Amino acid sequence: MSGARAIVEALEREKVEYIFGMPGGANLPFYDALWDSKIKHVLCRHEQVSAHVADAYGRVSGKAGVCSATSGPGATNLVTGVATAFADSSPMVAITGQVSKAMTGRNAFQETDVIGVLTPVTKYTIQPLSAAEIPAAVKKSFFIAQTGRPGPVLLDIPKDVQQEEVEITFPESVQIRGYRPSVAVDSRDVERAAEMLVKAQRPILFGGGGIRIAGASEPFTALAQLLMAPVITTLQGKGTFPEDNPLSVGPIGMHGRAEANKIVSECDLLLAVGVRFSDRSTGNFHEFAPEAKIIHIDADPTEFNKNKMVDLSILGDANEVLMMLFEAVARRAAKKTDDNAWLKHLEEVRETMKGIPAYRDSYSELSGPKIVKAMREVLPPESILTTGVGRHQMWAEIHYRVLRPRTWITSTGLGTMGFGLPAAVGAKFARPDVPVVDLDGDGSFVMTEQALATAVEHNLPVVSVILNDRSLGMVEQWQRLMYNRRYIGIRFQNIPDFVKLAEAYGVEGRTVGSLAEFRKNLKEGISGDSPMVIEVPVSHEEDVFPFMPPGKSIKDTVYGTTKESAIF
Amino acid sequence: MRSNKVLSVLVENKPGALFRVVHIVRLMRLNIEGLTLGVTNGGEECRMTITVSGDEAAVEHVARQLMKVIDVLEAHTYGPEEMDSRELALVKINTDRVSLAEVQRNHSARIVDSSAHSAVVEVVGSAQQIDDFVSGLGSANVLDIARTGVAALPKEVQR
Numbered sequence: 001m002s003g004a005r006a007i008v009e010a011l012e013r014e015k016v017e018y019i020f021g022m023p024g025g026a027n028l029p030f031y032d033a034l035w036d037s038k039i040k041h042v043l044c045r046h047e048q049v050s051a052h053v054a055d056a057y058g059r060v061s062g063k064a065g066v067c068s069a070t071s072g073p074g075a076t077n078l079v080t081g082v083a084t085a086f087a088d089s090s091p092m093v094a095i096t097g098q099v100s101k102a103m104t105g106r107n108a109f110q111e112t113d114v115i116g117v118l119t120p121v122t123k124y125t126i127q128p129l130s131a132a133e134i135p136a137a138v139k140k141s142f143f144i145a146q147t148g149r150p151g152p153v154l155l156d157i158p159k160d161v162q163q164e165e166v167e168i169t170f171p172e173s174v175q176i177r178g179y180r181p182s183v184a185v186d187s188r189d190v191e192r193a194a195e196m197l198v199k200a201q202r203p204i205l206f207g208g209g210g211i212r213i214a215g216a217s218e219p220f221t222a223l224a225q226l227l228m229a230p231v232i233t234t235l236q237g238k239g240t241f242p243e244d245n246p247l248s249v250g251p252i253g254m255h256g257r258a259e260a261n262k263i264v265s266e267c268d269l270l271l272a273v274g275v276r277f278s279d280r281s282t283g284n285f286h287e288f289a290p291e292a293k294i295i296h297i298d299a300d301p302t303e304f305n306k307n308k309m310v311d312l313s314i315l316g317d318a319n320e321v322l323m324m325l326f327e328a329v330a331r332r333a334a335k336k337t338d339d340n341a342w343l344k345h346l347e348e349v350r351e352t353m354k355g356i357p358a359y360r361d362s363y364s365e366l367s368g369p370k371i372v373k374a375m376r377e378v379l380p381p382e383s384i385l386t387t388g389v390g391r392h393q394m395w396a397e398i399h400y401r402v403l404r405p406r407t408w409i410t411s412t413g414l415g416t417m418g419f420g421l422p423a424a425v426g427a428k429f430a431r432p433d434v435p436v437v438d439l440d441g442d443g444s445f446v447m448t449e450q451a452l453a454t455a456v457e458h459n460l461p462v463v464s465v466i467l468n469d470r471s472l473g474m475v476e477q478w479q480r481l482m483y484n485r486r487y488i489g490i491r492f493q494n495i496p497d498f499v500k501l502a503e504a505y506g507v508e509g510r511t512v513g514s515l516a517e518f519r520k521n522l523k524e525g526i527s528g529d530s531p532m533v534i535e536v537p538v539s540h541e542e543d544v545f546p547f548m549p550p551g552k553s554i555k556d557t558v559y560g561t562t563k564e565s566a567i568f
Numbered sequence: 569m570r571s572n573k574v575l576s577v578l579v580e581n582k583p584g585a586l587f588r589v590v591h592i593v594r595l596m597r598l599n600i601e602g603l604t605l606g607v608t609n610g611g612e613e614c615r616m617t618i619t620v621s622g623d624e625a626a627v628e629h630v631a632r633q634l635m636k637v638i639d640v641l642e643a644h645t646y647g648p649e650e651m652d653s654r655e656l657a658l659v660k661i662n663t664d665r666v667s668l669a670e671v672q673r674n675h676s677a678r679i680v681d682s683s684a685h686s687a688v689v690e691v692v693g694s695a696q697q698i699d700d701f702v703s704g705l706g707s708a709n710v711l712d713i714a715r716t717g718v719a720a721l722p723k724e725v726q727r
């Protein structure tokens with residue numbers, strides 16, 4: 001059997017359904033072998049798109065998405081997508097062709113040291129040097145990508161290795177000495193955590209992307225109900241706890257909910273699950289949750305005390321730890337009621353915050369917050385929303401309530417513009433049964449607009465909602481608030497025409513002039529059977545608030561542009 | 569606080585393992601001042617001892633991050649009192665200016681090779697002992713030095 005055939009068979013054994021990619025000289029033997037396979041190849045028009053599609057497929061399905069590229073420029077085009085997946089712990093296997101072994105190090109045509117380039121942004125890299133090594137290499141790639149704290153794995157395969165004909169055997173399992181993804185949970189830690197939780201007067205549960213990854217929303221929700229504790233999340237953790245539950249206070253952080261940022265400063269116990277205390281969530285590390293004892297549950301021990309010192313850390317799979325913790329708490333205390341001082345205080349905070357300028361209806365008919373809220377009204381609970389990066393994403397963070405896990409797909413760790421549309425395509429491949437919408441900015445959208453071609457070719461009814469402010473809005477806001485309105489490098493001319501752009505791809509494109517029109521078009525978009533682009537013209541001057549300036553703490557939050565915002 | 573610790577890293581003996589380790593050290597902007605490595609445990613593993621200069625917190629961060637690198641089996645930091653360490657240096661001496669007999673009388677140096685105007689001597693000891701040996705000779709008398717960097721093992725079997 002050829003090495004190329006071995007790759008394909010190994011992928012089939014991993015139950016891979018789709019490969020997102022583009023062929024070229026160095027991976028042609030692999031593509032030729034794919035011709036005979038049931039695995040479907042999805043052509044993407046840029047390797048960055050391939051990687052984002054695979055990433056989102058992985059985030060939604062929980063199984064590693066697979067992308068493939070040729071050597072040299074194909075491989076380097078993957079970098080942003082792979083780095084995005086790495087930053088958000090998304091399972092992915094990236095397969096690149098490489099020049100033949102004999103050509104290595106000779107600056108051969110399209111030779112790039114992709115292992116050198118990608119090592120810092122992958123969980124692991126593997127380069128089989130003979131066809132016989134391929135089955136184990138593929139198996140290891142998936143095992144590493146999908147277990148523990150997931151992440152992208154690069155499989156770089158020289159062309160001669162793809163062409164080599166040898167006897168091939170497929171291992172049932174693989175051993176990796178330096179890799180122990182699962183550990184036994186220390187039950188003493190769990191008991192101590194339970195003790196701390198039942199004693200706490202003002203407990204808060206804090207959920208991150210790790211809950212989605214571990215599939216731990218159920219025990220997390222159950223524990224919150226048992227303790228009747230308010231729940232906050234990171235931006236990545238949105239939806240791991242249903243945001244329509246009365247205990248949900250929303251995401252904290254630079255553009256978090258005002259109530260969430262306020263209440264986390266007052267809690268006496270913070271149970272943090274699958275979070276990494278990123279600066280965008282906590283602001284100044286020292287001033288974050290100053291009165292709280294902190295318990296941190298994570299699958300990655302290097303996260304403990306990395307940014308924020310904690311009082312108790314519990315290593316393990318979030319699902320397992322939370323189930324044990326639920327038991328341990330239930331043994332000690334009866335279910336709490338909502339008749340307690342802490343929840344009453346939360347209500348007061350909510351009431352006060354209702355008045356902040358950011359939560360009052362904005363002046364224009366078509367504004368980011370209104371659009372985002374209208375989307376929630378139109379979209380069924382199981383719909384998936386993906387985003388680009390910028391103000392539109394932050395408006396969704398604040399105003400779009402995510403109701404189910406794995407229905408909120410956004411790039412937070414890297415904050416990659418251009419993620420939204422390819423992510424919607426990947427999400428639709430993973431969940432063809434639910435509506436998928438990309439909320440995007442005009443700047444972000446054009447970075448990977450060619451993903452429309454893939455959406456068209458595969459009849460994917462993904463809807464792109466583009467908040468068109470003719471500006472790099474988020475950056476404009478920073479220049480306005482922190483650089484004294486010295487605007488540079490942010491304004492767009494009135495290009496492209498998004499309706500014509502959509503039409504050029506054979507996609508239905510519409511511009512809306514009112515909220516009612518927006519709702520109507522969005523409804524049509526999600527019930528259609530082909531892609532749609534909805535352009536919403538918005539003002540470039542409407543800033544997103546609340547805003548905790550970088551490096552500052554919650555007390556420095558700006559709630560709006562007007563003077564009255566200072567009172568909160 | 570500046571670190572006086574060394575990193576002791578046990579990796580799987582395979583291509584690229586050193587690259588992955590060095591990448592993390594570089595990420596934290598630590599300067600590598602000594603690096604020894606050698607294959608051990610029947611050829612399956614490779615032990616690296618890395619002497620770095622930099623902030624102590626950064627060194628500890630590197631050790632923790634290294635545990636996450638898949639080819640790394642163990643990563644620890646050791647302070648001077650926690651480890652037994654040795655370094656070897658080859659020192660080329662200008663024998664027109666110093667007598668070899670004197671060098672040998674005063675130090676535990678061994679002559680490796682000698683020619684008309686110079687000789688190469690070998691000294692083994694702690695990094696400090698080697699520093700002392702070299703400065704004792706006087707810089708004008710030393711033509712060249714090659715040091716291996718510190719190799720270290722913890723005093724306790726396991727920590």
Ligand SMILES: Cc1ncc(C[n+]2csc(CCOP(=O)(O)OP(=O)(O)O)c2C)c(N)n1
Binds near residue numbers: 416443467472
């Ligand atoms: C690839 C990339 N380049 C640059 C940035 C920096 N950046 C962050 S937000 C932003 C503006 C985004 O503009 P747009 O997509 O139009 O969204 P808006 O803020 O207007 O909603 C920029 C340039 C980034 N996050 N990603």
